[in-house]
Amino acid sequence: MRGLWPIFKREVFAHFVTPLAWVAMTAFLLIQGLHFFLIVQHFAGQLDLSADAGPVQTYFGQTMMLYLPLLFVCPVLTMRLFAEERRSGTIEPLLTAPIETAGVVLGKYLAVVLIYAAMWLPTLLYMLLLSRYGEVDWHVVASGYLAVLAIGAGYLAIGTMTSALAKSQLAAALTSAMAIIGLFMIGVGEFIFPEGIGRDIAGHVSAWAQMNDFSRGIIDSRRLVFDATVVVLPLFITVRAVDAWRLE
Amino acid sequence: MKPRARGAGPAQTPLPRQDRAVALSHAIGVAAAIVIAVFANVLAARHYRRWDWTAEGLYTLSHVTEETLTSLSAPVDVWVLSSEAEPITLTLRHLLTNYRAKSDRLALHFIDPDSNPAELFAAQQKLGIVTGKSENGHVVTDATVIIVRGDRKHYIGADELVHIDQGAEMRIRPQVEKVLTAGLREVLAGAPVSICVTSGHGEPSIDSGGDDGMAPLVQRLTKSNFRVTTLLPLPELEGKDPIAECALVIVAAPKLRLSKADVERLRLQLLAGGNVLVVTGPMPDDAQKGFVSLGLEPLLAAGGLVLRQELVFERDPERRASAGQGEMFLATLLDHPSTTALRIAGDAVPIVVVEASALEPLASAAIKPVPLLETSEKAFGMANVFAWADTGKAPEPGPDDRHGPLQLGYAVELPKTRPDAAHGARLVALSSASFLAGRNWSNPQLQGGAFLVEGVVSWLASKTVVLDIPDKRGRPPVGLQITEDVLQTVLLEVVVALPLAILAVGVLIRWRRNASEAASRKPKGAGAASKKDEEPS
Numbered sequence A: 001m002r003g004l005w006p007i008f009k010r011e012v013f014a015h016f017v018t019p020l021a022w023v024a025m026t027a028f029l030l031i032q033g034l035h036f037f038l039i040v041q042h043f044a045g046q047l048d049l050s051a052d053a054g055p056v057q058t059y060f061g062q063t064m065m066l067y068l069p070l071l072f073v074c075p076v077l078t079m080r081l082f083a084e085e086r087r088s089g090t091i092e093p094l095l096t097a098p099i100e101t102a103g104v105v106l107g108k109y110l111a112v113v114l115i116y117a118a119m120w121l122p123t124l125l126y127m128l129l130l131s132r133y134g135e136v137d138w139h140v141v142a143s144g145y146l147a148v149l150a151i152g153a154g155y156l157a158i159g160t161m162t163s164a165l166a167k168s169q170l171a172a173a174l175t176s177a178m179a180i181i182g183l184f185m186i187g188v189g190e191f192i193f194p195e196g197i198g199r200d201i202a203g204h205v206s207a208w209a210q211m212n213d214f215s216r217g218i219i220d221s222r223r224l225v226f227d228a229t230v231v232v233l234p235l236f237i238t239v240r241a242v243d244a245w246r247l248e
Numbered sequence B: 001m002k003p004r005a006r007g008a009g010p011a012q013t014p015l016p017r018q019d020r021a022v023a024l025s026h027a028i029g030v031a032a033a034i035v036i037a038v039f040a041n042v043l044a045a046r047h048y049r050r051w052d053w054t055a056e057g058l059y060t061l062s063h064v065t066e067e068t069l070t071s072l073s074a075p076v077d078v079w080v081l082s083s084e085a086e087p088i089t090l091t092l093r094h095l096l097t098n099y100r101a102k103s104d105r106l107a108l109h110f111i112d113p114d115s116n117p118a119e120l121f122a123a124q125q126k127l128g129i130v131t132g133k134s135e136n137g138h139v140v141t142d143a144t145v146i147i148v149r150g151d152r153k154h155y156i157g158a159d160e161l162v163h164i165d166q167g168a169e170m171r172i173r174p175q176v177e178k179v180l181t182a183g184l185r186e187v188l189a190g191a192p193v194s195i196c197v198t199s200g201h202g203e204p205s206i207d208s209g210g211d212d213g214m215a216p217l218v219q220r221l222t223k224s225n226f227r228v229t230t231l232l233p234l235p236e237l238e239g240k241d242p243i244a245e246c247a248l249v250i251v252a253a254p255k256l257r258l259s260k261a262d263v264e265r266l267r268l269q270l271l272a273g274g275n276v277l278v279v280t281g282p283m284p285d286d287a288q289k290g291f292v293s294l295g296l297e298p299l300l301a302a303g304g305l306v307l308r309q310e311l312v313f314e315r316d317p318e319r320r321a322s323a324g325q326g327e328m329f330l331a332t333l334l335d336h337p338s339t340t341a342l343r344i345a346g347d348a349v350p351i352v353v354v355e356a357s358a359l360e361p362l363a364s365a366a367i368k369p370v371p372l373l374e375t376s377e378k379a380f381g382m383a384n385v386f387a388w389a390d391t392g393k394a395p396e397p398g399p400d401d402r403h404g405p406l407q408l409g410y411a412v413e414l415p416k417t418r419p420d421a422a423h424g425a426r427l428v429a430l431s432s433a434s435f436l437a438g439r440n441w442s443n444p445q446l447q448g449g450a451f452l453v454e455g456v457v458s459w460l461a462s463k464t465v466v467l468d469i470p471d472k473r474g475r476p477p478v479g480l481q482i483t484e485d486v487l488q489t490v491l492l493e494v495v496v497a498l499p500l501a502i503l504a505v506g507v508l509i510r511w512r513r514n515a516s517e518a519a520s521r522k523p524k525g526a527g528a529a530s531k532k533d534e535e536p537s
Helices: A005-014 A020-044 A055-061 A064-078 A083-089 A090-094 A101-135 A138-165 A167-192 A197-205 A207-215 A221-247 B015-046 B061-072 B088-100 B116-129 B175-187 B216-222 B260-271 B299-302 B385-391 B446-458 B484-534
Strands: A218-220 B050-053 B076-081 B107-113 B131-133 B140-143 B145-149 B152-156 B162-165 B169-176 B193-198 B226-231 B246-251 B276-279 B303-309 B311-313 B327-333 B349-353 B359-361 B370-374 B380-382 B407-413 B426-431
Touching: A020 A055, A020 A064, A020 A101, A020 B484, A055 A064, A055 A101, A055 A138, A055 A207, A064 A101, A064 A138, A064 A167, A064 A207, A083 A090, A083 A167, A083 B076, A083 B303, A090 A221, A101 B484, A138 A167, A138 A218, A138 A221, A167 A197, A167 A207, A167 B076, A197 A221, A197 B015, A197 B116, A197 B349, A207 A218, A207 A221, A207 B088, A207 B299, A218 B088, A218 B311, A218 B370, B015 B193, B050 B088, B061 B088, B061 B175, B076 B088, B076 B116, B076 B175, B088 B107, B088 B175, B107 B116, B145 B175, B152 B175, B175 B216, B216 B226, B216 B446, B246 B260, B246 B446, B260 B276, B260 B299, B299 B303, B299 B426, B303 B426, B349 B446, B359 B407, B370 B426, B370 B446, B407 B446, B426 B446
Parallel strands: B076 B107, B193 B226, B193 B246, B246 B276, B276 B426
Antiparallel strands: A218 B050, B076 B145, B131 B140, B145 B152, B162 B169, B303 B359, B311 B380, B327 B349, B327 B370, B370 B407, B407 B426
């Protein structure tokens, strides 16, 4: 796919040389650190007789603190992808360059996915800390990170789409935050709707339910299909939107 | 789709018709993608798979559960009445979702008694359960899970779902799958199958618990829809002999000699098409000078078997227990329909045997019994145990002793007595009384013996396997061994040190970039200046 690699490199490089990126990462780790510490404090010296509800499961699947950064970090990471290029006018040379639209979109998208994964990477240290003071099932840790990555990949795709559709960074960030929070809130309907199709749909799209599954080490094909849909569909729309600009 | 030409003239203004066509093509493309995405999700929701990544396989269903679920012929409803705040609720939800993935005849209903009192009230009326409030205000019910098929109901309490080993190191063993599958089987089962256990010759009572009692086995069989009763010896019998009603008779490790009449009664039951399980081992007499002759020879001979009067010693260091002289050891399981269920992912469950004799086929018998269990080649059967016991030496095979591999269990099926019978009479003989001991059902290291007995009972009674769901490997209670000081260190590490380290990396990168930018600007400026100087004025 022509253009993917240079665009990917450019985006990753551009991100990591801005001070804002490191400040955001520091803030993210500060929130995650507090989240983790509260969990450690909860389990310190306490015996929970459940066989599968330890600190790892709680970290990945039992508190809102995991989702809050997800809901806001993804729009912030993606808002500048296209909106900023349109504002500053740098989109013109990009669109007239001999590269494929899909290459441009995927290059930018994969770059933010990598940046997102890099933000989570230091949290592996939390798991190492846990293994020092208790038993850690590393398989469950792997499935927890898989879920964080899968859900984040979907949210980042939504952010990429809104960045391509909005005219300013702020509009892109607000739109994607609203879309992501909306999707998240539909999932919360799983606990509100009575038994029936409404609850089934809510349960299917629920990030909470997915984290509950994956944080226990259960990989569910329904969740993976839904995540793949949330990645592919917005990216497809993004490609069409960028194509439309090229044709203008 | 061609790009419109850029440039001056009429081509600069897009043609409205082309515009519409492009917009329409985009809209159709997006609509088609949305439709495909919705269909993919509907399909995925109907046909899904779940993989268990936990190291202990906490959510991996045993083949017995899978077999039970795939054979569901009628709808079964499972109601879970447990608060979302309870950790076991999530465990139940995950496991039952895995059950549901295997059979769409299973309908799951989760009710949180704390947040859905109306649904709880409806369930109370429908299922006949009692509710109350705990000290912390949570609504509790007398049953956490109710399995319903038609008008048959099975109730499971919260205390049945997890077993806690109270040892030096407390360990938790989840029992959720075991009790759920037992409940499913109970509501699915038809009339119970009758099992009669011999008595009156020193056999353990079917009600006796503890390590040596038979109660754990009886409880397991009862949960699998067997009705277990005691078979009195002939002299104590009043009225009609109930043996004809027994689908299976278990000769349960007698310690005293059976009367000829009692043995003949069992032999005739076998020859008439009945099924018999003989569990017996070497039984020293009161004087410790020889083995008690239990008088079972005619019964075993009817199945083409003979029980040796000897004590088996295992000498293979990898198979014998470190304690003792080799009378406690691991036996090798052999292939037979009754032992199939004992293989987990291709590996046989270890079978621990304590004090066994050996069995062998009668040379003159027309039928060929199939061996179930054997020792290693290094084992031997000592005939004169009592003489050796006085020497205090390690056991060594003498000239009269037989060498391994020695067979400790046989199964045999006799020819059909009636043409319409599903199969002929079946006899299984196991040559150690330890197989019936209650400890096999309570100690996970000995559960191979329990599975063997259950598999054999299932084969003899022609039923699907009894509950041979292995216990999950226990784990310590969830919790962290952290002191207040360590907690402070963790706080410093995760809330202060790690974010600051990341910030420092950012500052370093920025500083290096600034430095490299400054360096790249300098030579450029200098170069430009010198070039300017060289230019002619």
